[in-house]
Amino acid sequence: MKKRNGKGFLLLLISFMIFLVVGCASEESIQGENGEGNNLETENDNENEASESENNNYNNENENDEEDLEPVTLLMMTHWDDGQFENRIKSHVEDKYPHITIEHIESKMDEIEEKVFAKGFQPDIIMTSVNDYYLDMDLLLDLNPLIESNDFDLDRIEPSILEYLEEMSNDGELNGLPYIRPEYALVYNKDIFDLFGAPYPEDNMTWDEVIDLAQEVTGERNGVQYRGLHAALPGVFEFMLSQVEDTYLVDPETHEPIIDESETFKLYLQRLEEIYRIPGNEMASAEGDERAVNLMRSGELAMAADRAFAGTYADTSSETGIEFDFVTYPIWGEEYGEYGPNEPGNGLVVTTTSEHPEEAFRVLTYLLGDEHQTWQASTGNLPAVITQDVRDAFLTDHDHYDLLEDKNLNAITDATAAPLPIKSQYENEILKETDYGEGLFNGEDINTIIRKLQDEAEGKAKDVLSK
Numbered sequence: 344m345k346k347r348n349g350k351g352f353l354l355l356l357i358s359f360m361i362f363l364v365v366g367c368a369s370e371e372s373i374q375g376e377n378g379e380g381n382n383l384e385t386e387n388d389n390e391n392e393a394s395e396s397e398n399n400n401y402n403n404e405n406e407n408d409e410e411d412l413e414p415v416t417l418l419m420m421t422h423w424d425d426g427q428f429e430n431r432i433k434s435h436v437e438d439k440y441p442h443i444t445i446e447h448i449e450s451k452m453d454e455i456e457e458k459v460f461a462k463g464f465q466p467d468i469i470m471t472s473v474n475d476y477y478l479d480m481d482l483l484l485d486l487n488p489l490i491e492s493n494d495f496d497l498d499r500i501e502p503s504i505l506e507y508l509e510e511m512s513n514d515g516e517l518n519g520l521p522y523i524r525p526e527y528a529l530v531y532n533k534d535i536f537d538l539f540g541a542p543y544p545e546d547n548m549t550w551d552e553v554i555d556l557a558q559e560v561t562g563e564r565n566g567v568q569y570r571g572l573h574a575a576l577p578g579v580f581e582f583m584l585s586q587v588e589d590t591y592l593v594d595p596e597t598h599e600p601i602i603d604e605s606e607t608f609k610l611y612l613q614r615l616e617e618i619y620r621i622p623g624n625e626m627a628s629a630e631g632d633e634r635a636v637n638l639m640r641s642g643e644l645a646m647a648a649d650r651a652f653a654g655t656y657a658d659t660s661s662e663t664g665i666e667f668d669f670v671t672y673p674i675w676g677e678e679y680g681e682y683g684p685n686e687p688g689n690g691l692v693v694t695t696t697s698e699h700p701e702e703a704f705r706v707l708t709y710l711l712g713d714e715h716q717t718w719q720a721s722t723g724n725l726p727a728v729i730t731q732d733v734r735d736a737f738l739t740d741h742d743h744y745d746l747l748e749d750k751n752l753n754a755i756t757d758a759t760a761a762p763l764p765i766k767s768q769y770e771n772e773i774l775k776e777t778d779y780g781e782g783l784f785n786g787e788d789i790n791t792i793i794r795k796l797q798d799e800a801e802g803k804a805k806d807v808l809s810k
């Protein structure tokens with residue numbers, strides 16, 4: 344997929360940065376502003392404590408040559424705060440490579456010009472996925488030459504995300520690699536199923552089967568109203584939509600809204616309508632519900648199709664005794680396939696402005712090696728590699744792993760992620776203010792909701808594309 348060339352922009356940017364570096368020469372250290380990272384990227388980062396791992400690392404260098412390497416300082420940009428970065432990356436990299444000092448600057452993508460470039464900083468590595476914003480700046484280095492010269496094995500990488508990154512990259516290039524990925528499951532409360540005398544969910548159930556089962560475990564018992572199913576938040580966490588490749592709401596070529604043409608989106612709304620019109624299972628408000636994890640922890644929700652939050656449920660069980668387990672996230676089935684949700688997750692790129700691309704790639708190689716990926720898995724982050732031993736380490740260092748080791752964790756770690764569609768670069772902006780949660784809450788006809796969304800998106804598209 345050929346991207347626009349942003350070299351002109353980059354040259355202006357570098358000139359501006361050099362000017363600012365002179366003016367900012369008195370700054371003594373790099374400090375990222377404290378802020379809140381993207382929810383879709385950070386939910387698992389705060390859930391588990393760091394720990395040590397002694398598994399073998401996948402790498403291609405002779406560690407005996409370490410003493411011959413020249414000292415180098417690299418700057419890495421992430422959406423994490425300094426504490427998270429120290430705990431999850433800096434301490435590991437510097438322990439592995441004494442010749443590397445890795446500094447940190449905190450910024451999200453849409454803040455990079457203000458928090459990074461305007462202060463004269465040039466990151467060597469950025470935690471991000473490949474995207475048009477950075478490609479237009481000509482900021483993402485082609486990793487293929489480094490992959491070849493370092494004999495880096497791409498076959499170890501989760502294929503669905505790797506294929507997406509290849510498609511998103513400049514033509515013939517690979518501009519990024521995955522790092523950790525989100526995890527999903529259908530978690531259920533065994534106690535509620537026992538109370539209603541209903542069968543437990545099973546792996547590979549379809550959405551229709553799960554919705555039918557939710558009706559059996561929704562109702563009042565002993566003065567408590569139990570809800571059967573929570574399917575994340577409409578318009579916020581659209582995990583059901585990310586299970587199928589055909590999820591275009593904006594044409595990727597013309598950038599025109601096509602909401603009213605999408606049978607996939609219509610079926611998605613119909614399923615949400617079925618879920619939240621089960622008597623006793625209604626949404627709390629037009630703005631939606633609390634996150635499913637909070638409702639599950641209260642002991643009044645039977646099933647949640649959401650991020651897995653396995654460590655959080657283990658913590659809750661240790662405090663309350665709630666009996667829980669996991670099965671695979673409900674599938675669409677039939678012509679739509681048997682996939683779980685998919686997102687690019689946290690990825691890693693090397694910048695074209697880096698003066699040390701070889702050392703930056705050395706860091707990427709370590710972070711994607713079995714040693715570090717096993718550690719990440721042990722703390723509750725799904726690894727970006729398909730190595731079975733690495734996946735088997737999932738949550739093994741959790742304080743309450745004794746409550747997790749007999750659970751169906753394979754439903755989380757071994758799910759087949761859906762192919763990621765290559766969407767219009769303007770889709771998020773065009774759909775930003777469209778809202779279907781209120782229509783669902785108020786019981787509007789699905790076709791009416793779709794027509795309103797299409798009209799709103801068309802108006803927004805005119806503004807966006809005119810710029």
